[in-house]
Amino acid sequence: MKKHLGYFSxxxxxxxxxxxxxxxxxxxxxxxxxxxxxxxNDWLTYHGSYKSHHYSPLAQINTSNVGNLGVAWxxxxxxxxxxxxxxxxVADGVLYYTGSYSRTFALNGATGELIWHYFPELxxxxxxxxxxSPYNRGVALGEGKVYVGTVDGRLIALDAKTGRVAWDxxxxxxxxxxxxxxxxPLYAKGLVIIGAQGGEWPGRGPIFAIDAATGKKKWEFLxxxxxxxxxxxxxxxxxxxxxxxxxxxxxxxxxxNTILWGTANPAPLYDWSGADYKTQGARPGxxxxxxxxxxxxxxxxxxxxxxxxxxxxxxxxxxxxxEFVMLERDGQKLIVHPNKGGFIFVYDRNLAVKNVWRLVQxxxxxxxxxxxxxxxxxxxxxxxxxxxxxPLCPFIGGGISWNAxxxxxxxxxxxxxxxxxxxxxDVQKTTPVTTPQAQLNIGADFKMAPPPGGEIYGHLDARDPxxxxxxxxxxxxxxxxxxxxxxxxxxxxxPDSRGVIHAYDAETGTELWNHNNGTGHQGGIVxxxxxxxxxxxxxxxxxxxxxxxxxxxFGGIYKSMPRDDGMLVVFSLK
Amino acid sequence: xxxxxxxxxxxxxxxxxxxxxxxxxxxxxxxxxxxxxxPNSLPFANKAGDPPGFQVELGRALAxxxxxxxxxxWIITRYQMRSAGCDILLDVIADREAQGETNLRVSKPYxxxxxxxxxxxxxxxxxxxxxxxxxxxxxxxxxxxxxxxSQRRVPISTFGFEVDSLEAVANHEIDAxxxxxxxxxxxxxxxxxxxxxxLDRDESEANLNWNVAVGMFRxxxxxxxxxxxxxxxxxxxxxxxxxxxxxGVVLQTPx
Numbered sequence: 047m048k049k050h051l052g053y054f055s056x057x058x059x060x061x062x063x064x065x066x067x068x069x070x071x072x073x074x075x076x077x078x079x080x081x082x083x084x085x086x087n088d089w090l091t092y093h094g095s096y097k098s099h100h101y102s103p104l105a106q107i108n109t110s111n112v113g114n115l116g117v118a119w120x121x122x123x124x125x126x127x128x129x130x131x132x133x134x135x136v137a138d139g140v141l142y143y144t145g146s147y148s149r150t151f152a153l154n155g156a157t158g159e160l161i162w163h164y165f166p167e168l169x170x171x172x173x174x175x176x177x178x179s180p181y182n183r184g185v186a187l188g189e190g191k192v193y194v195g196t197v198d199g200r201l202i203a204l205d206a207k208t209g210r211v212a213w214d215x216x217x218x219x220x221x222x223x224x225x226x227x228x229x230x231p232l233y234a235k236g237l238v239i240i241g242a243q244g245g246e247w248p249g250r251g252p253i254f255a256i257d258a259a260t261g262k263k264k265w266e267f268l269x270x271x272x273x274x275x276x277x278x279x280x281x282x283x284x285x286x287x288x289x290x291x292x293x294x295x296x297x298x299x300x301x302x303n304t305i306l307w308g309t310a311n312p313a314p315l316y317d318w319s320g321a322d323y324k325t326q327g328a329r330p331g332x333x334x335x336x337x338x339x340x341x342x343x344x345x346x347x348x349x350x351x352x353x354x355x356x357x358x359x360x361x362x363x364x365x366x367x368x369e370f371v372m373l374e375r376d377g378q379k380l381i382v383h384p385n386k387g388g389f390i391f392v393y394d395r396n397l398a399v400k401n402v403w404r405l406v407q408x409x410x411x412x413x414x415x416x417x418x419x420x421x422x423x424x425x426x427x428x429x430x431x432x433x434x435x436x437p438l439c440p441f442i443g444g445g446i447s448w449n450a451x452x453x454x455x456x457x458x459x460x461x462x463x464x465x466x467x468x469x470x471x472d473v474q475k476t477t478p479v480t481t482p483q484a485q486l487n488i489g490a491d492f493k494m495a496p497p498p499g500g501e502i503y504g505h506l507d508a509r510d511p512x513x514x515x516x517x518x519x520x521x522x523x524x525x526x527x528x529x530x531x532x533x534x535x536x537x538x539x540x541p542d543s544r545g546v547i548h549a550y551d552a553e554t555g556t557e558l559w560n561h562n563n564g565t566g567h568q569g570g571i572v573x574x575x576x577x578x579x580x581x582x583x584x585x586x587x588x589x590x591x592x593x594x595x596x597x598x599x600f601g602g603i604y605k606s607m608p609r610d611d612g613m614l615v616v617f618s619l620k
Numbered sequence: 621x622x623x624x625x626x627x628x629x630x631x632x633x634x635x636x637x638x639x640x641x642x643x644x645x646x647x648x649x650x651x652x653x654x655x656x657x658x659p660n661s662l663p664f665a666n667k668a669g670d671p672p673g674f675q676v677e678l679g680r681a682l683a684x685x686x687x688x689x690x691x692x693x694w695i696i697t698r699y700q701m702r703s704a705g706c707d708i709l710l711d712v713i714a715d716r717e718a719q720g721e722t723n724l725r726v727s728k729p730y731x732x733x734x735x736x737x738x739x740x741x742x743x744x745x746x747x748x749x750x751x752x753x754x755x756x757x758x759x760x761x762x763x764x765x766x767x768x769x770s771q772r773r774v775p776i777s778t779f780g781f782e783v784d785s786l787e788a789v790a791n792h793e794i795d796a797x798x799x800x801x802x803x804x805x806x807x808x809x810x811x812x813x814x815x816x817x818x819l820d821r822d823e824s825e826a827n828l829n830w831n832v833a834v835g836m837f838r839x840x841x842x843x844x845x846x847x848x849x850x851x852x853x854x855x856x857x858x859x860x861x862x863x864x865x866x867x868g869v870v871l872q873t874p875x
Contacts, residue, residue: 171659171667171694174694175659175694175695175696175700176696177696177697221660222660222781223780224696248761248779248780248781249780282759282766282770282775282776282777282778283776283777283778284761284778286761286777286778286779286780286784287761287778287779287780313761314761314762328761328762328766328767328778329778
């Protein structure tokens with residue numbers, strides 16, 4: 047582990063104040079009420095608060111002074127295989143974040159000084175042969191503990207003060223399925239909730255609830271055929287190998303006592319059924335509850351309600367990505383949730399569809415989605431063979447990727463990255479099986495391609511979250527892959543793929559500041575305050591399933607960009 | 621075997637490293653032949669080592685024939701062999717088209733296999749043709765057997781692991797398991813109390829039968845010739861038959 051103090055060292059008095067603030071943190075505890083309240087100085091859960099706004103009410107850094115933003119400090123986690131993808135959390139001046147292999151750090155939020163670190167001992171042989179590994183996307187905080195999942199199928203609780211292991215619970219037989227946990231857990235109501243990887247693997251994608259105090263499993267929900275009703279939607283008993291999972295964190299709705307979670311795609315990822323998908327193909331039927339948003343009773347884990355965004359998803363446009371933005375409009379309490387296919391779904395609090403709108407222009411896996419019912423219109427199901435004319439849009443990376451957008455209650459706008467790209471595809475009926483177990487279950491070869499008649503690009507949109515009406519847009523030559531942060535300083539921060547972090551005027555989209563971090567971004571960004579000073583923390587470091595496509599497809603800077611490097615960079619006013 | 625489609629590489633393009641070809645001279649000068657194998661796939665291979673699996677035993681025999689030692693690299697999917705940097709893979713389908721984008725070159729075949737039915741001892745099933753709408757067959761997800769059997773309107777039950785499918789037959793949850801002869805034979809060897817009846821392969825279904833060879837990653841001519849010669853010697857002196865027999869597998873002559 048290396049640690050660098052920034053060029054703009056803080057005055058001694060401020061530093062001492064900050065240290066005191068950090069050390070006093072442990073007198074308070076992070077609990078459900080505190081996450082619900084989302085105090086402005088902290089960032090207590092992956093999505094910022096249960097409302098999932100990814101928004102900071104801090105305004106010390108604002109449109110008039112953002113030009114004076116500079117690096118306060120940096121931290122290099124080391125061993126950053128496939129980059130740094132974590133969303134930092136902050137409580138009472140202490141910043142917690144993870145690197146690859148679930149290496150967990152507690153740092154003084156003002157100075158970057160290391161308070162403790164924890165490097166879990168992993169099953170390295172297993173990790174080496176995993177595909178979606180060894181990155182980690184963050185921790186959860188609650189009851190004086192820090193919770194982190196591991197790629198070898200464990201959930202670990204650490205004492206927030208010391209980093210010592212409080213409990214370590216094995217949840218998945220990773221030796222058999224080779225999957226584990228890369229997503230951040232969610233703390234709510236005395237439980238830690240975490241979803242497994244699984245989309246392309248022959249499992250049943252559980253979401254687990256663990257007692258935060260003891261580490262004992264309280265319940266488990268199978269995203270593949272987790273109810274009698276769902277089992278009927280998997281012909282040929284294909285539920286046994288259905289994939290699913292919920293690999294990114296959801297949120298908690300205290301008003302309905304519900305865990306809201308997005309689920310992954312079914313396996314095989316691409317199907318050869320053609321239009322007869324209800325009766326033919328590798329997994330005949332709708333394949334519940336994959337590519338869905340689900341509401342689970344937090345006390346029992348029982349399914350309360352759901353909406354399957356893509357019945358029989360044949361395109362890998364799953365619903366695990368993204369936030370559950372809770373807001374009110376005309377007296378109605380709504381939830382806004384993006385789908386990887388490039389559509390934004392608007393629900394009521396029981397996940398009944400209220401609207402669906404397009405963030406992305408280049409979509410042809412369906413002609414449309416009915417905004418009243420959410421039904422797919424003109425779906426494009428493939429038989430075996432090549433799909434080239436037109437190419438399938440969007441690309442497998444999604445019209446929307448897994449990182450988060452941001453909603454500003456101040457402007458009323460939803461800031462979200464869209465990705466305009468397509469792919470050619472060769473759908474395969476089967477694979478020659480020469481080992482006695484299924485392997486990575488994709489069912490197609492594919493290659494990135496430009497949209498018909500256009501270029502690949504990415505864009506940050508400022509939209510009405512309910513109607514989708516666009517106020518402004520900023521374009522990028524390659525789609526940004528990191529999360530977005532809006533603040534009460536009327537700023538929107540976008541860390542892009544080339545390594546530049548941009549700050550825009552939240553009302554107009556005018557760029558006000560940028561800084562080159564020197565390597566691509568594909569992780570989280572948060573804001574917090576220590577000792578009366580506001581900070582912006584962003585992870586940098588490229589690599590992984592999607593980022594690895596950038597070098598071969600875009601060349602340029604991506605050819606030399608390291609895949610196994612990264613850091614946390616923290617900014618403040620000079 | 622023309623209808624066997626290429627092995628998928630799709631979402632995993634990014635994992636493929638820039639592997640170098642390994643000519644025979646390089647293997648001999650380093651004294652090491654690299655074998656990629658799945659770590660948890662008995663009777664094929666087993667990282668835990670007891671038993672090591674017939675791929676590991678045959679790999680050692682091939683390395684001895686080349687005058688080098690065997691180095692194992694454990695992979696979970698075939699595309700990982702490039703970044704692993706190994707030289708050979710065993711039990712590959714001896715068909716260039718089937719290897720598709722793996723770029724594997726294949727040796728002369730050393731046995732014939734495919735998909736068979738394993739049924740309870742008392743079952744009335746005698747062949748694939750005797751399957752009907754009342755018989756439920758366990759299949760491996762994404763396999764040819766899954767497609768071919770379901771197209772005949774025979775009910776299927778999809779499994780991720782052949783041994784799970786065989787267990788389901790033994791427990792009378794399904795009527796038959798469509799699996800490799802190796803998996804079924806090894807199941808019988810290790811579960812004598814639950815031994816199943818293994819039906820003969822049906823050569824009339826081309827996609828359920830294939831020859832097996834050594835797969836080589838970017839070999840030079842010398843390595844191909846050396847592997848072919850080594851396989852021939854090990855077949856002729858009965859080494860290959862003896863190795864597979866230890867796992868209950870009786871090899872059939874390639875066709």
